[in-house]
Amino acid sequence: MSKKYTVIIEKGEDEFYVSEVVGLPGCHTQGKSIDQLLERTKEAITVYLKSAEEPEISGNFIGIHQIEV
Numbered sequence: 001m002s003k004k005y006t007v008i009i010e011k012g013e014d015e016f017y018v019s020e021v022v023g024l025p026g027c028h029t030q031g032k033s034i035d036q037l038l039e040r041t042k043e044a045i046t047v048y049l050k051s052a053e054e055p056e057i058s059g060n061f062i063g064i065h066q067i068e069v
Contacts, residue, residue: 006061007041009034022061024048 006022012030017037021027027048031037 005045007038008064009037019044021045021048 005024008020008022010018010020012018016030016032017034018030019028019037019041021041021044024045027044029037029040029044031040
């Protein structure tokens with residue numbers, strides 16, 4: 001049974017894309033393209049969930065909002 005995860009994607013100064021999986025502390029990776037990033041993110045989630053320790057899955061993601069001041 002599959003589960004959906006929310007992923008925050010940013011582009012770093014070095015032109016690499018970086019992902020952080022919401023609700024899985026420390027679960028992040030990077031890639032040269034979005035396709036590579038998404039594949040590596042799936043792998044990171046799989047490794048995270050198979051870790052020896054019980055994963056600390058935090059609360060439900062609400063959203064992201066940008067505010068200009």
